[in-house]
Amino acid sequence: MKYEFRKFYKFFSQWVKSLPLLFLLACHQNPPNQSGNYRVRIPLDDGTGHYSEQTVEIPNVKNLAAMATDTVVVRNEGTPSVEADSNGNLTSADPSFGNTPNAHFLKVGDIYYPSDYETLAMSTLLYHFSSIKTFFDRFGANEGLAFPRMVMNDVAEFKVNDQVVPMSNNARYVPFFDVFWINPYSEDNVSLAFNGGVLAHEYTHSIFQVESKKYEKLKLDLKTTLEDEWQKYKARSSQECKTAFPSDDDKEVKLSLSEMKKANNLISGALNEAIADYYGFEYSKNPSFIMASFSNATDRDLSKEKKFLFSYNQQKSWIKNSLSKDSCGIDTHAVGAYFAAFLYLASCPHDDVKLPGEIHCPKDALGSEGTQRQTLKFISRYLKQLDENFTTEFVSLGEAVKLFFKGLGKKGSESELCRQTANLFPGELKISDFCPEEKKKK
Ligand SMILES: [Zn+2]
Numbered sequence: 001m002k003y004e005f006r007k008f009y010k011f012f013s014q015w016v017k018s019l020p021l022l023f024l025l026a027c028h029q030n031p032p033n034q035s036g037n038y039r040v041r042i043p044l045d046d047g048t049g050h051y052s053e054q055t056v057e058i059p060n061v062k063n064l065a066a067m068a069t070d071t072v073v074v075r076n077e078g079t080p081s082v083e084a085d086s087n088g089n090l091t092s093a094d095p096s097f098g099n100t101p102n103a104h105f106l107k108v109g110d111i112y113y114p115s116d117y118e119t120l121a122m123s124t125l126l127y128h129f130s131s132i133k134t135f136f137d138r139f140g141a142n143e144g145l146a147f148p149r150m151v152m153n154d155v156a157e158f159k160v161n162d163q164v165v166p167m168s169n170n171a172r173y174v175p176f177f178d179v180f181w182i183n184p185y186s187e188d189n190v191s192l193a194f195n196g197g198v199l200a201h202e203y204t205h206s207i208f209q210v211e212s213k214k215y216e217k218l219k220l221d222l223k224t225t226l227e228d229e230w231q232k233y234k235a236r237s238s239q240e241c242k243t244a245f246p247s248d249d250d251k252e253v254k255l256s257l258s259e260m261k262k263a264n265n266l267i268s269g270a271l272n273e274a275i276a277d278y279y280g281f282e283y284s285k286n287p288s289f290i291m292a293s294f295s296n297a298t299d300r301d302l303s304k305e306k307k308f309l310f311s312y313n314q315q316k317s318w319i320k321n322s323l324s325k326d327s328c329g330i331d332t333h334a335v336g337a338y339f340a341a342f343l344y345l346a347s348c349p350h351d352d353v354k355l356p357g358e359i360h361c362p363k364d365a366l367g368s369e370g371t372q373r374q375t376l377k378f379i380s381r382y383l384k385q386l387d388e389n390f391t392t393e394f395v396s397l398g399e400a401v402k403l404f405f406k407g408l409g410k411k412g413s414e415s416e417l418c419r420q421t422a423n424l425f426p427g428e429l430k431i432s433d434f435c436p437e438e439k440k441k442k
Pocket residue numbers: 201202205272273276
């Protein structure tokens with residue numbers, strides 16, 4: 001098994017110690033290959049990054065031993081392979097969805113205890129993906145997705161033109177195959193298969209993808225994570241790269257057609273990450289869910305106060321500078337973190353309940369349900385605008401904020417949400433840009 005146990009080893013070894021007792025109590029009359037709802041024991045985040053063992057119900061299971069419900073199927077291992085042309089465009093693929101699991105449980109009463117680590121990881125994946133699907137049903141956001149959703153556990157590599165690309169410490173949605181890959185985890189924290197926030201993040205990417213597929217141009221222009229991964233892998237063997245910076249001044253920046261495409265692609269990727277982080281928070285209720293698995297990723301803690309200082313032109317120059325050959329490029333997660341912080345701010349409850357973290361909740365924020373609904377509307381509004389102007393107009397982070405506010409009916413500086421949003425993007429936004437003051441009647 002490729003998993004490093006570490007934190008979960010402790011959890012799992014406690015479990016193993018209690019197994020002899022469970023053996024005495026266990027009953028094996030019902031092999032878990034019959035359809036129905038199953039009660040299973042798995043580790044869950046309580047919303048603060050503290051994981052403890054809990055009993056959950058997995059609904060509409062078709063075959064628990066094979067890890068299949070009517071909405072989710074978990075497979076194990078497998079090496080997907082793709083063919084790519086000389087420009088890095090993917091041409092054909094063999095998804096190699098891996099093996100149908102043969103999961104092992106001990107049954108005590110009506111509760112199923114995973115009896116090996118692999119089963120524990122797969123059961124947790126099955127539970128979370130099934131719950132995340134239900135979570136998005138409230139908003140009708142599953143429309144257009146194919147079911148059952150396919151989740152591959154413990155994918156350690158994929159092949160490009162027969163060249164092996166190893167992967168670790170990541171979970172990803174792969175649009176090319178429409179599957180989720182959970183890579184082996186070797187950091188000293190919570191393995192990604194157990195991090196519900198991370199899994200909801202990946203699921204959100206597939207919702208964004210379905211929406212972008214409605215637009216012909218975007219279908220061709222938005223990069224897939226698989227291509228990204230391959231480019232990064234190739235870059236790793238090349239020389240050291242330089243960090244890109246924007247220009248100091250706010251001078252007009254001209255972008256060529258291909259630069260404009262890349263600039264819009266980058267912001268679109270950043271918004272995709274931001275929205276995925278935001279729903280990861282809403283699902284897990286933990287704004288620092290990423291840090292449960294990657295303690296260094298403090299910039300992605302949604303509850304940390306942030307300020308995005310770059311102007312519209314500076315964003316253009318930053319991306320333009322990042323396109324030079326020796327540049328490290330720009331991390332879409334890091335840029336997206338500012339928009340995610342904005343969504344977190346908007347999701348503040350209306351009453352005096354404070355969300356965790358450094359931010360002060362605006363009294364007129366939209367609340368959790370309101371922000372989730374508005375964010376889904378925003379995705380389609382944004383992608384429509386991007387499709388219309390992909391090669392002619394740069395849609396910056398601030399432009400995205402303006403689109404979010406469209407139709408919200410917020411007015412002027414008396415709105416706390418407007419004021420705090422402008423404070424978050426001081427380089428680009430004035431309140432009057434997105435929360436216009438009502439015209440005074442003469
Ligand atoms: Zn992501």
